[in-house]
Amino acid sequence: MTVDTETAQARTQKLEGLGTKRKRVEDARFTQGKGNYVDDIKLPGMLFGDFVRSPYGHARIKSINKDAALKVPGVKAVLTAADLKPLKLHYMPTLAGDVQAVLADEKVLFQGQEVAFVVAEDRYSAADAVDLVEVEYQELPALVDPTKAMAPGAPELRDDLKGKTSGAHGPRKHHNHIFTWETGDAAATDKALKSAQVVAKEYIVYQRVHPCPLETCGCVASMDKINGHLTVWGTFQAPHAVRTVASLISGIPEHKIRIISPDIGGGFGNKVGVYPGYICSIVASIVTGVPVKWIEDRMENLQATAFARDYHMTGEIAATKDGRITGLRCHVLADHGAFDACADPTKYPAGFFNICTGSYDIPAAHVTVDGVYTNKAPGGVAYRCSFRVTEASYFIERMVDVLARKLNMDPAELRRKNFIRKEQFPYTSALGWEYDSGDYHTALDKALKAVDYPGLRSEQKRNREAFARGETRKLMGIGVSFFTEIVGAGPIKNCDILGLGMFDSCEIRVHPTGSAIARLGTISQGQGHATTFAQILATEIGIPASNITVEEGDTDTAPYGLGTYGSRSTPVAGAATAMAGRKIRAKAQMIAAYLLEVHDDDLEWDIDRFRVKGAPERFKTMAEIAFSAYNKVPPGMEPGLEAVSYYDPPNMTYPFGAYVCVVDVDVDTGITEVRRFYALDDCGTRINPMIIEGQVHGGLTEALAIAMGQEMAYDELGNLKNASLLDFFLPTAVETPAWETDYTTTPSPHHPIGAKGVGESPNVGGVSAFSNAVNDAFAHAGLTHTQMPHDHWRVWKTAERLKLTAAA
Amino acid sequence: MSKMHLKLKVNNRDVETLTEPRTLLIHVLREQLGLTGPHIGCDTSHCGACTVDMNGRSVKSCTVLAAQADGATLLTIEGMASPDGTLHALQESFRTHHGLQCGFCTPGMITRAYRLLQENPNPTEAEIRFGISGNLCRCTGYQNIVKAIRAAADTLASVKEAAE
Ligand code: FES
């Protein structure tokens, strides 16, 4: 019998379970250059694919001549739509119920669209050949503005949809219209607006941006013609979904397809979709019989794969004179680009945009979203947010500030006044979501106190007076934002993608010597799953995290799951992990009872062992039980210690937070310095505070990029004007301020460990805090709203318009 | 295209390879020499993922032609640890201070930080931020990278002091 020598505290520490700042197990390989990303994969005989892309936003393809390209030494094939047509592969289904051209069929619809796929022995000869494919185009007028795209006489973009008056999400009211999605109570909202004492109205654009992970998208496809097996390594945020889609498209049975996501260099939503490069690589490997690699370069990444946002929102918010919000209406014109390739759950073509009542108890609300085709890249992905939640949060957080201006009320006070109160949870919003838990007042009060909000406001007052006296050319702005996210998609009853319920999974095997392996349906792209999921399990089954291997991303070994995006890993796969762990523990309890010759119920769990109640000196450790599982189990029980759990979450989780940003705007240059940024997050139970903090830093930095400088700007001809990192703003360490982080903890009542997910919150809450701060800097000069991004030029233009600049 | 005979000293090893003169150094390293630590994030010299040390300076190896590198002495992330396997102080401190997430920028970031600390062994936070501004990270928000570099500077200083 083992002697109980260690203290409970020592045993707990050894586990490195929930709540510990466990160092990451991934880091050893990454810091030594031993990561294994897709472009690191090198297979014998491997060829390289490269695309010929459209230089035009909208044009008819008159002819394609491959002759010169095929003469380049090393070139094996040049594929065009004509080659894919007999295989019915020139179009592929999108995740949103539309189709997307794999290689342009007769027409190109956006700059950078895939026209031909060159396959060659190395990337240099492929690139040489790309230049030699002669494509003759006839240019057509391009539509880059969704409002103009919906004009009666606008050119028809999608020839393949000609005459179709309905699509995957209902009727189409115009040839460039995709869907109308409507939710809420139109009549009640109309009444609230008509009878309101005060109504504020604003047109708010959330510009087109791009997730732009540091690693671009790519894959290696390898068709083994002898046994008919296809293996694809790639930057896939949802490997199992890719396998299913690949099977449906190619007709290869699903058991003969193996999808592997190796290390992924950041995803942020960019790597959820299925791109033409994947399909072309697979086809090319089938045609040539050898592996084919395709890696997009940065320009291709920005031009063609997965933009986000492009939401043009018109809002009206009604309130009483003393600031009680009574109604909210929103209409969105959603620019989806040339194909509807959003990755939203099927029933939600506008994602969870209807979380746009935010953190407020608003009695009546109504939302309509019109999806529109334009000559821009397809996408509309959830860029570091749950589906369209960033758009929704930005909308409401700007609207509340706009209303505060109109009411002449402090924006923090207006928020406090309208918050859903703690005792109202679970709370059903006017647009139908059931918020699981929250304590908004506590969070905001803590934030305001931490930054000395009254002190900041009086400093701002002095700053404005000094500005008026001509003593300074800088204006101080204070941005407050309070967000509620909706993450963890989601319950199968209302969330599926391509008919696949959005559950997730975990399979655990405990080895005889008391170590274990856990496999999940998700895939880390930097979130540190190998570290954190082991922590969840360590606490559940009493095996030290360092003795638990976590594996993801190989569809041959991992259980089916819907992948990692929309902050769903912790809420869904994290729950599956805890549940699978509990199954292990339940079996372990029976084994322990048998070994100790007591009834199951006479045992109690103690960190890493079962003890006999009332006789604590009698116990069996998890390690002992594990060994016993393989040689001595109760009669009738199967040997082994394994479990699998497929977790269908009963509800989404609703993380929230309060952010405060302080900026100093130089009115003569437009340069806006972020003096201070305080972020309080409540993500429920905290699994690893170190990783949470890292996620918050990263998300805030992406929010900074979006609010202060990012925009995928198209000119009238459909040229993307900033398709390189020279022109597309990614902050360096110099532009990035130091972040202050804080937290409250309000566990999710329905999640097995109470965790809610955090990776995307800072992006959701951050953007509006920055934008509110810039708008606030000019509030006293009469500004209510100015569009993002708040780059130096635009900020200076705003100052000029308000006659604050030196010249004016 | 005719090939050239390229001689390099990489991570203290003499290597020779045949390559087209136009081949970019990053491709020579990654595809011919099997050193996949340095990554490609943009191939337009903006992101720094491909940073290596060449003749005692940080270079973005996506913007160096093989022909330009002939005869050069190079250090990549793979050569950062001591021959006995002891990790460099920067490699240790990136882990302890959570200075990485997806890890894609990390090899370039550490290689750059290595040169920065050679040039300025005791940098201020602002100097660190400026010193790594040629290296983009999309995951960490830099705060912990800055912390990690500063901590490594301290470690290196105390090691040096002990040795003196
Ligand atoms: S790949 Fe060299 S700087 Fe980006």
Ligand code: FES
């Ligand atoms: S850790 Fe992902 S880019 Fe830096």
